[in-house]
Ligand SMILES: Nc1ncnc2c1ncn2[C@@H]1O[C@H](COP(=O)(O)OP(=O)(O)OP(=O)(O)O)[C@@H](O)[C@H]1O
């Protein structure tokens with residue numbers, strides 16, 4: 001998607017250090033009105049720090065961000081008025097009902113009584129929480145809490161929504177729910193900056209992405225361009241039978257043949273071939289020699305995960321992440 | 327801008343209080359537990375406060391009486407307590423003062439010729455035990471005189487205030503000096519006040535824990551992204567701690583008054599003093615918040631540690647007269663001790679104006695604690711809060 005409008009968020013040369021750790025290292029990107037921009041990176045990449053700086057909560061050591069033309073370091077309040085923030089943690093009160101939460105945060109957002117009622121109804125509808133609004137949040141499922149976390153961020157009709165790993169720790173179905181809600185927001189024209197370490201989510205939602213590692217951007221651009229950086233890479237997904245997992249020799253041979261680490265999860269073995277077809281025969285040979293059933297084996301096209309792997313030589317997530325989006 | 331600030335502070339404070347009020351733990355830890363402790367201590371330590379308190383030797387008390395109507399019953403009362411007093415009668419105040427200065431007598435009582443105009447005066451070392459005992463022994467006598475004749479009402483109220491002359495004994499070595507209105511307190515009376523003062527700090531601390539939880543959960547970040555400043559938020563937190571503390575003391579007052587017959591003094595003095603108690607208790611916990619990481623568990627732990635320690639030193643767990651003398655005189659600057667002594671005095675009929683020592687200690691602590699907290703919070707790395 002090409003966009004001729006003026007950018008709404010301009011991140012320019014951000015730098016932030018915590019002691020010896022450089023959390024954000026010369027970070028720059030631009031987000032256009034109405035687009036969903038993905039910030040993908042493993043734990044500790046600097047995603048939360050970046051969002052913290054954009055929302056005016058963390059002062060950068062260097063660089064600046066403008067939102068709708070307002071500098072977040074100089075015109076903080078004006079910039080903040082355009083932003084909706086959904087923190088990585090559940091920033092809400094579990095001992096109150098959803099309505100009490102929403103009312104409280106709406107007041108602090110500076111909304112007036114009539115407006116509060118109207119907007120609460122609106123954000124409840126977007127997040128699908130109408131039926132549970134008068135229940136204590138403590139009784140909510142993980143997914144519902146996450147949705148309320150988003151609903152609060154939507155108060156005040158922000159132009160730009162910052163979502164920090166909004167699907168952490170919930171089951172696939174609840175995740176689907178959230179992704180769809182975010183999608184609807186995007187379809188209605190909201191600008192979204194979405195951070196995650198789930199490449200599937202970013203691929204599903206975002207038009208343009210930035211892949212971060214150790215505070216640095218290692219790849220950035222439209223999704224298809226970034227994906228192409230993976231070149232010829234291929235992911236083999238082999239059902240992990242007990243025979244295979246209990247065959248140390250087979251695993252050992254696989255490890256030796258691969259440039260990148262294996263990713264065993266309880267259900268399957270993800271074998272990432274950064275050189276694609278070139279490596280495939282050798283790997284398949286090992287599997288066949290050790291009588292591993294290739295029934296149910298799948299081949300995946302290059303994706304953001306393989307990009308990350310081929311650029312950094314390591315997996316985006318620690319092994320065996322619980323759910324996948326699709 | 328000011329309007330928005332006030333509105334934000336009100337919103338945050340109300341929300342904090344609302345959450346505290348709907349939390350069942352508040353009722354258990356904050357209201358039931360202190361009352362239970364008061365009850366248990368009141369029952370079990372009653373003997374410590376028994377009225378058969380007896381000095382090793384009776385006090386030598388001088389009496390100058392210019393008005394037999396008042397003087398005679400006082401004389402009678404003093405002589406009826408030979409285990410406490412030996413009475414020497416003087417013709418004029420001057421010779422009594424000389425003996426007082428020479429340590430021949432420990433205290434003196436002066437009954438003026440015109441008790442309607444001038445109060446009866448007790449002359450002794452300020453805050454000494456003999457002073458306290460004389461006060462508690464003579465008060466009922468003077469109260470009775472008030473009942474006898476309507477005209478004596480005025481002088482009686484004057485009389486019950488212990489007046490001290492400048493020429494008091496300075497030699498205090500053989501006499502324990504305590505500022506507690508000990509002689510009038512029984513164990514329920516003492517511990518109701520002592521536990522109230524101690525748990526007022528806990529009440530404030532619980533409110534502060536709620537505040538700290540917002541820092542760890544990211545809720546504070548969210549609120550700040552709404553344009554609410556840190557100082558506004560901290561102020562609201564302080565305010566809710568004050569209110570919790572005042573609320574707690576109020577409940578303690580009402581319940582102990584009704585169930586244990588505890589005296590808390592006149593409402594007109596109790597109210598401002600209790601507000602001051604709230605401000606001080608909240609300031610202690612606010613200071614704790616500003617020197618430890620903003621984490622509810624740490625605030626809780628640090629609070630428990632500090633409160634237990636200063637409550638002990640301040641006479642809330644072991645009664646002050648039971649503590650070693652050097653410790654008692656060393657801890658006069660403790661705000662919670664000043665609060666306890668203030669309440670004890672109020673309960674024995676003193677008015678606010680006579681609490682100048684306590685009020686000084688309390689105001690200085692308040693200024694120091696809040697001042698230090700403000701300074702620390704302004705130089706502290708912002709990431710910490
Ligand atoms: N307040 C802080 N003090 C010290 N170090 C910090 C602080 N905040 C972040 N860091 C460090 O900065 C780096 C980037 O952290 P950040 O939280 O931005 O990463 P992230 O990409 O959001 O990670 P995650 O996926 O775990 O949320 C990490 O190494 C982290 O330890």
Ligand SMILES: [Mg+2]
Pocket residue numbers: 047048049088164
């Ligand atoms: Mg993060």
